[in-house]
Amino acid sequence: MAAAAKARASSMRRPAAIAVLVLGGGALWWAGGSGSHVTAGKVSLEASIVAGQKRTGANDPRLAGAHRFEDGGWIYVHLEGDPASIGFQHGYLLAPDIEDAFQAVSAGMMHESQRDWAFFRKAAHEMLWPKIDEEYQQELAGIVEGLRARTGSKLDVDDIVAMNAFEELPDYYVPWLNKQEKVAHAPDLKSPGNCSAFVATGTWTKDGKIVMAHNNWTSYANGERWRIVFDIVPKNGHTILMDGFPGVIASDDDFGINSDGLMVTETTITQFEGWDPAGKAEFVRARKALQYAGSIDEYTKIMLDGNNGGYANDWLLGDSKTGEIAQLELGLKAYKLWRTKDGAFAGSNWARDPEVIKADAPQFEPGNLETSPNARRLRWEELLKENKGKIEVNIAEKMLGDHVDSYHQKPETNERTLCGHVDSSPRGVEVWGWAPYFPGGAVQAKATDSSMTKEMKLVARVGHPCGENFLAKPFLAAHPEYAWQEPYLRDMKAGPWTEFHSGETAAPEKHQ
Ligand SMILES: [Zn+2]
Numbered sequence: 001m002a003a004a005a006k007a008r009a010s011s012m013r014r015p016a017a018i019a020v021l022v023l024g025g026g027a028l029w030w031a032g033g034s035g036s037h038v039t040a041g042k043v044s045l046e047a048s049i050v051a052g053q054k055r056t057g058a059n060d061p062r063l064a065g066a067h068r069f070e071d072g073g074w075i076y077v078h079l080e081g082d083p084a085s086i087g088f089q090h091g092y093l094l095a096p097d098i099e100d101a102f103q104a105v106s107a108g109m110m111h112e113s114q115r116d117w118a119f120f121r122k123a124a125h126e127m128l129w130p131k132i133d134e135e136y137q138q139e140l141a142g143i144v145e146g147l148r149a150r151t152g153s154k155l156d157v158d159d160i161v162a163m164n165a166f167e168e169l170p171d172y173y174v175p176w177l178n179k180q181e182k183v184a185h186a187p188d189l190k191s192p193g194n195c196s197a198f199v200a201t202g203t204w205t206k207d208g209k210i211v212m213a214h215n216n217w218t219s220y221a222n223g224e225r226w227r228i229v230f231d232i233v234p235k236n237g238h239t240i241l242m243d244g245f246p247g248v249i250a251s252d253d254d255f256g257i258n259s260d261g262l263m264v265t266e267t268t269i270t271q272f273e274g275w276d277p278a279g280k281a282e283f284v285r286a287r288k289a290l291q292y293a294g295s296i297d298e299y300t301k302i303m304l305d306g307n308n309g310g311y312a313n314d315w316l317l318g319d320s321k322t323g324e325i326a327q328l329e330l331g332l333k334a335y336k337l338w339r340t341k342d343g344a345f346a347g348s349n350w351a352r353d354p355e356v357i358k359a360d361a362p363q364f365e366p367g368n369l370e371t372s373p374n375a376r377r378l379r380w381e382e383l384l385k386e387n388k389g390k391i392e393v394n395i396a397e398k399m400l401g402d403h404v405d406s407y408h409q410k411p412e413t414n415e416r417t418l419c420g421h422v423d424s425s426p427r428g429v430e431v432w433g434w435a436p437y438f439p440g441g442a443v444q445a446k447a448t449d450s451s452m453t454k455e456m457k458l459v460a461r462v463g464h465p466c467g468e469n470f471l472a473k474p475f476l477a478a479h480p481e482y483a484w485q486e487p488y489l490r491d492m493k494a495g496p497w498t499e500f501h502s503g504e505t506a507a508p509e510k511h512q
Helices: 003-034 040-054 083-093 095-113 117-131 134-151 157-164 169-180 282-292 296-304 354-360 372-386 393-400 450-454 472-478 480-485
Strands: 067-071 074-081 196-201 211-219 228-234 240-244 255-258 262-268 313-319 324-330 335-340 343-347 440-449 457-462 498-501
Touching (some): 074 083, 074 498, 083 134, 083 228, 095 117, 095 134, 095 157, 095 169, 117 157, 117 169, 196 262, 196 313, 196 324, 196 372, 196 393, 211 255, 211 262, 211 393, 240 457, 255 282, 262 343, 296 313, 296 335, 324 343, 335 354, 343 372, 393 440, 450 457
Parallel strands (some): 074 228
Antiparallel strands (some): 196 343, 211 440, 228 240, 240 255, 255 262, 262 313, 313 324, 440 457, 457 498
């Protein structure tokens, strides 16, 4: 670790410790609410955690080579080694952020699904855990060890696994289960509509190589916390540079590149329905694919292996070695792969293959241009055509902050713009179950191209990609119907577009 990074890390330690104290009460409450679910399989894990706590601290050998710094509103963590060490480093370096994110995420999951936390712990323990590859089981257990070593956290592996599945359990598993069990008065849960993205290549881009860009749409409560840059050098597989969420092993929104030149992003499939309880969690497959795939075919194979239907996405892929891009529309009953060396694929939460729509998103109406997914689809088509032959990263940054409502045919900030501001929409987004003025929309953005991928670089911006700030207090005063979010909803201020690369040790003096 460079001296400057070291100084930075130690100066950060004190405020972090204070934050943990403040959060401690809340974390205890959650643990109390979850009840005791210690099983035989977990005993050895508990024992190793206790052993871990005895030898912990900043000098723990498992922290060797790992570091954290902050830049542009992002928290960058470098993790390296075997799966258990990567997990330990993740848990240790991001401990206060994980405690904080856990509270926001679990509150959202329970509120929306009307299920208690014990329900999600059980689903994580009985349904998801047995199918998680051993290396990721070790990494998830490592997160808990690192977390406890740093903060004495009461969170356990079931909590962390449930949190890792925060995109798939409440919006995919629960509606499927409610239907199976014919639950009376079940909440009308809908799969989420996360993100605007594109990937382009050939005659569409300025240098003929690939350009990929993505903004993350989610609730502001979660999205304001989605500000980690993970630089992971695993013992096996490729080095990964991706954005991510504290405590979660996949990018999950998703945007990442690997050292074999693969570029990966996605947007979800609106009104997707379905779940396979025998399948493998999406967050595991997505992480595994980014770590091990070096081609579009390998990526597709890993995502299909054990597909559980969770967090069903249109994956936008690029292979910077060949210049080829692809769109993998991954339903549960059907899927479709398109690929080209000269073209552009855009995503804004619509499925386009008739078979996938029929089998997996039967309620989706591709012709309803008033809805957010379809309105943004039209805007992507316009913007990409307008910029054909000129597309590069700085143009991609502007596109991600675009405010044209294709349905009203004028500039606005609402649920139909590529840079989403649903908090200013009297309509909300009915197809995702977002009520009027729901505090959600585009929460951060990333972009990269083939040359940057070769150097393991990306650019990223926290907050709305257009640069506007969201302020929690006036919003809550104007919309008391969202008062339940008050403990978790914070200001979301936009940061500068900031460049990150793999192996970075400290924030360069690039913004002073
Ligand atoms: Zn905006």
